Amino acid sequence: MKLKLNVWRQKDSVTEGAFENFNVNDVSEHMSFLEMLDVLNEDLITDGKEPVAFDHDCREGICGSCAMSVNGYPHGHRKGTTVCQLHMREFNDGEELWIEPFRAKGFPVIKDLVTDRSAFDRIIESGGYVSVRTGQAQDANSIPIRKENADVAMDAAACIGCGACVAACPNGAAMLFTSAKINHLNLLPQGQVEKNERTIAMVEQMQNEGFGSCTNHYECESACPKSISINFISDMNKAYIKSKAFGKAGI
Amino acid sequence: MILDSKIPEGDIKDKWENHKFVNKLVNPANKRKYKVIVVGTGLAGAAASATLSELGYDVHSFTYHDSARRAHSIAAQGGINAAKNYQNDGDSVWRLFYDTVKGGDFRSREANVYRLSQVSVNIIDQCVAQGVPFAREYGGLLANRSFGGAQVSRTFYARGQTGQQLLLGAYQALMKQVNSGAVKLYTRREMMEVVLVNGKAKGIIVRDLLTGKMERHAADAVILATGGYGNVFFLSTNAQACNVTATWRAHRKGALFANPCYTQIHPTCIPVAGDYQSKLTLMSESLRNDGRIWVPKKNEDAKAIREKKKTPEDISEKDRDYYLERKYPSFGNLSPRDISSRAAKQVCDEGRGVANTGYGVFLDFRDAIERLGKDKIEERYGNLFEMYERITGTNPYKSPMMIYPASHYTMGGLWVDYNLMTTVPGLFALGEANFSDHGANRLGASALMQGLADGYFVIPYTLAPYIAEESEKVTTDHPAFKEAEQEATDRINKLLSINGKRTPVSFHKELGKLMWDKVGMGRNEAGLLEALEKIPQIRNEFWQNVKIPGSGAQLNVALERACRVADFLEFAETMAYDALDRDESCGAHFREEHQTKDGEAVRNDEKYTYSAAWEFKGVDKKPELHKEQLEFENVKLAVRSYK
Numbered sequence: 001m002k003l004k005l006n007v008w009r010q011k012d013s014v015t016e017g018a019f020e021n022f023n024v025n026d027v028s029e030h031m032s033f034l035e036m037l038d039v040l041n042e043d044l045i046t047d048g049k050e051p052v053a054f055d056h057d058c059r060e061g062i063c064g065s066c067a068m069s070v071n072g073y074p075h076g077h078r079k080g081t082t083v084c085q086l087h088m089r090e091f092n093d094g095e096e097l098w099i100e101p102f103r104a105k106g107f108p109v110i111k112d113l114v115t116d117r118s119a120f121d122r123i124i125e126s127g128g129y130v131s132v133r134t135g136q137a138q139d140a141n142s143i144p145i146r147k148e149n150a151d152v153a154m155d156a157a158a159c160i161g162c163g164a165c166v167a168a169c170p171n172g173a174a175m176l177f178t179s180a181k182i183n184h185l186n187l188l189p190q191g192q193v194e195k196n197e198r199t200i201a202m203v204e205q206m207q208n209e210g211f212g213s214c215t216n217h218y219e220c221e222s223a224c225p226k227s228i229s230i231n232f233i234s235d236m237n238k239a240y241i242k243s244k245a246f247g248k249a250g251i
Numbered sequence: 252m253i254l255d256s257k258i259p260e261g262d263i264k265d266k267w268e269n270h271k272f273v274n275k276l277v278n279p280a281n282k283r284k285y286k287v288i289v290v291g292t293g294l295a296g297a298a299a300s301a302t303l304s305e306l307g308y309d310v311h312s313f314t315y316h317d318s319a320r321r322a323h324s325i326a327a328q329g330g331i332n333a334a335k336n337y338q339n340d341g342d343s344v345w346r347l348f349y350d351t352v353k354g355g356d357f358r359s360r361e362a363n364v365y366r367l368s369q370v371s372v373n374i375i376d377q378c379v380a381q382g383v384p385f386a387r388e389y390g391g392l393l394a395n396r397s398f399g400g401a402q403v404s405r406t407f408y409a410r411g412q413t414g415q416q417l418l419l420g421a422y423q424a425l426m427k428q429v430n431s432g433a434v435k436l437y438t439r440r441e442m443m444e445v446v447l448v449n450g451k452a453k454g455i456i457v458r459d460l461l462t463g464k465m466e467r468h469a470a471d472a473v474i475l476a477t478g479g480y481g482n483v484f485f486l487s488t489n490a491q492a493c494n495v496t497a498t499w500r501a502h503r504k505g506a507l508f509a510n511p512c513y514t515q516i517h518p519t520c521i522p523v524a525g526d527y528q529s530k531l532t533l534m535s536e537s538l539r540n541d542g543r544i545w546v547p548k549k550n551e552d553a554k555a556i557r558e559k560k561k562t563p564e565d566i567s568e569k570d571r572d573y574y575l576e577r578k579y580p581s582f583g584n585l586s587p588r589d590i591s592s593r594a595a596k597q598v599c600d601e602g603r604g605v606a607n608t609g610y611g612v613f614l615d616f617r618d619a620i621e622r623l624g625k626d627k628i629e630e631r632y633g634n635l636f637e638m639y640e641r642i643t644g645t646n647p648y649k650s651p652m653m654i655y656p657a658s659h660y661t662m663g664g665l666w667v668d669y670n671l672m673t674t675v676p677g678l679f680a681l682g683e684a685n686f687s688d689h690g691a692n693r694l695g696a697s698a699l700m701q702g703l704a705d706g707y708f709v710i711p712y713t714l715a716p717y718i719a720e721e722s723e724k725v726t727t728d729h730p731a732f733k734e735a736e737q738e739a740t741d742r743i744n745k746l747l748s749i750n751g752k753r754t755p756v757s758f759h760k761e762l763g764k765l766m767w768d769k770v771g772m773g774r775n776e777a778g779l780l781e782a783l784e785k786i787p788q789i790r791n792e793f794w795q796n797v798k799i800p801g802s803g804a805q806l807n808v809a810l811e812r813a814c815r816v817a818d819f820l821e822f823a824e825t826m827a828y829d830a831l832d833r834d835e836s837c838g839a840h841f842r843e844e845h846q847t848k849d850g851e852a853v854r855n856d857e858k859y860t861y862s863a864a865w866e867f868k869g870v871d872k873k874p875e876l877h878k879e880q881l882e883f884e885n886v887k888l889a890v891r892s893y894k
């Protein structure tokens with residue numbers, strides 16, 4: 001099939017960007033979206049032009065590197081799918097596509113489709129862990145965990161940290177990402193001791209990074225390639241209010 | 252050069268304990284004064300950085316990813332082994348040790364494997380304490396499964412995302428240390444050179460991938476945890492950026508490279524669909540528990556399927572060849588990875604492959620659906636079936652899947668002694684980057700185990716003796732840093748100045764195809780000699796005809812790729828030399844000259860019971876072979892049989 005692409009090109013973080021148009025022919029329906037861009041890039045390089053820069057690595061929907069919006073949808077329109085797993089059979093011959101970086105105040109553009117998502121690392125750094133040193137652990141089976149709790153914790157832990165939730169949110173909020181990690185740990189017995197400190201530190205770090213707040217648009221859940229539930233956000237809000245009320249020491 | 256593996260004295264069960272006791276320690280108050288560089292934030296690197304910094308070392312971590320959490324380890328699916336014997340099914344440290352030595356086809360070092368089995372139990376404890384959400388049973392205790400043909404259930408898992416959850420655990424431990432100021436983390440940095448002073452590793456040169464600036468970092472020891480080289484085949488299940496640069500650059504500076512020809516091919520991947528293909532997707536091996544593998548008996552049926560004139564359903568039962576069940580009646584569709592992979596290649600080479608390229612076999616769930624019902628199959632494999640459909644557009648509930656083997660893991664790597672130190676003093680290698688534990692073939696779910704064992708439980712003990720004895724401090728003003736930086740800068744300038752006609756990827760593809768055809772699943776002398784003739788030709792053309800637009804002073808994805816391809820083009824030759832030298836079949840290394848009449852691998856223990864460690868002698872020169880003889884005192888050398 002043939003496609004008309006409008007791709008965001010931006011030299012660096014300070015220069016203004018603009019869409020550049022490309023016509024791509026010979027797109028096979030079996031290609032992934034990124035392979036379609038690979039073919040474009042090979043042609044660009046051969047012509048001596050700079051290829052379109054985009055982050056990617058595993059191409060299996062798990063590393064969270066790939067990040068771009070297609071026709072306004074983070075990772076494209078197919079539900080529960082990263083753009084690296086989106087295949088061209090989802091598009092029609094002759095279609096025109098708009099490809100942009102994830103847009104959010106918290107994710108400055110570095111070049112073309114590449115953005116700086118290090119704010120997510122700083123949110124984890126502020127408290128997204130259990131403070132256990134190597135070698136201190138007791139036997140793994142000495143902490144039984146209800147299967148249901150372990151399963152919900154795993155649902156939350158499945159987050160790949162791609163940032164689609166932020167890009168989809170009209171407020172540029174990072175609530176889904178932050179709440180996924182807070183809930184993953186707060187749901188488990190191992191995470192109880194530091195629950196209050198963790199919740200406060202991570203929520204406040206999120207606010208300091210310039211992410212907006214949630215006004216219940218539900219766009220994050222629908223854009224999330226791992227279909228992380230928005231319920232985690234309300235659980236985080238409850239935990240935050242409680243932690244603040246009872247102080248860091250908690251109950 | 253004499254390779255001293257530094258295996259401790261004593262009974263195999265006591266070696267590690269003894270070693271930990273006699274090793275010199277570093278005074279806790281002094282540890283802060285020692286700077287340690289860790290390259291890589293995968294399981295091995297993140298675990299090492301977190302743990303060493305907890306001990307007090309001043310740790311500096313590097314990764315080319317934008318975040319430490321994106322290392323290739325994230326993609327591991329199936330699980331991690333540990334000799335916990337929680338299932339009471341007869342597992343033990345000894346059995347895991349035995350299985351690993353046998354699985355490695357008697358080409359690994361017993362003492363290392365035993366230690367790996369010993370610390371495997373601590374890994375699970377550590378991960379659970381960190382909050383890794385492993386699968387659990389209704390009683391709240393940990394669930395296990397049997398994996399990769401093991402006769403005990405010793406594999407721990409977190410749905411199909413075990414690597415992700417283990418890496419997030421290690422990443423969180425690392426970020427905790429970053430938060431406390433004990434680790435300094437440098438992202439989007441690519442290590443270009445190791446810096447040696449008086450023959451010892453004293454630092455690295457990295458390129459900031461966003462600005463192109465070269466940076467010098469000095470340290471008291473350098474640890475490489477930079478993963479494997481499976482992308483030498485271009486197409487593999489590895490992440491796109493996985494490469495050999497860090498270990499190859501270390502090799503060029505004197506670290507011997509061991510057993511590069513041991514590369515594991517995974518039998519259940521989605522076949523290649525076209526020229527544009529960038530990677531191959533692994534389908535979990537667990538599918539082989541219920542799927543039956545077959546191709547048509549007759550070439551004309553296979554041809555008709557390839558040409559879409561027939562469907563698999565048109566082939567009657569008597570015209571189907573369930574070749575694994577036929578050849579290996581007791582293991583059948585669950586035969587080990589190397590055996591299943593070669594069998595698939597063989598039927599495709601005979602012209603009976605079914606994918607449009609001719610390279611693909613069926614994995615059929617028809618009988619399982621009939622026997623167990625669609626619901627049961629959906630419960631077991633629903634997400635995998637969905638993934639398959641997403642990628643191929645075919646519904647595997649209705650029509651059989653197609654699979655073909657692909658490059659997956661590399662057992663070879665930098666030669667290390669029992670302390671995980673390379674032949675360059677002060678330079679260590681952990682995880683897939685070293686060669687240490689898997690011999691000629693790795694068992695499923697053992698790579699995650701090894702990465703975490705090296706990072707959490709081995710290097711924290713084995714680094715100290717080196718640090719305690721080494722007193723020379725250097726700074727980045729030392730001329731060796733300037734020289735190494737110049738080397739890296741010159742290489743980049745040279746690449747940018749060629750301005751030829753071909754893209755870096757086109758060379759990578761050309762090399763990958765040659766390696767897959769001649770140094771892949773089946774190897775023979777003539778093919779290896781051909782590869783040895785052609786690799787330098789591709790390399791020469793690369794250095795005359797590669798094209799890289801843009802400059803070196805910015806984010807330049809084509810330049811990054813070119814640097815990695817350049818190193819693969821040198822490394823590939825050593826890999827072919829190794830495959831040629833090893834004139835036997837063992838584990839994943841199959842020399843067609845050495846097989847039984849039913850196509851089984853034939854080892855030659857008399858001549859080849861050694862690890863081959865290669866010394867760099869210059870580009871276009873044959874590397875020099877050094878041998879580490881392997882002793883088997885605890886597991887008797889025997890023929891591996893899965894009939």
Ligand SMILES: Cc1cc2nc3c(=O)[nH]c(=O)nc-3n(C[C@H](O)[C@H](O)[C@H](O)COP(=O)(O)OP(=O)(O)OC[C@H]3O[C@@H](n4cnc5c(N)ncnc54)[C@H](O)[C@@H]3O)c2cc1C
Pocket residue numbers: 290291292293294295296313314315316321322323324325326327328329330331332413414440441442443476477478479488489490493494496497533659660681682683684695696697698699700702
């Ligand atoms: C699809 C797939 C599924 C798998 N499933 C399983 C499984 O179920 N069980 C199992 O046990 N094993 C599995 N494996 C194997 C296992 O995942 C890997 O062997 C293991 O994760 C490697 O870990 P590592 O820490 O050694 O390296 P990696 O995770 O590869 O990390 C390498 C790190 O080094 C960095 N790096 C590399 N070079 C440089 C450089 N020059 N400069 C700066 N940084 C650099 C990278 O950025 C990265 O951080 C699987 C592998 C694949 C491909």
Ligand code: FES
Pocket residue numbers: 055056057058059060061062063064065066082083084085
């Ligand atoms: S490239 Fe890893 S999730 Fe898309």
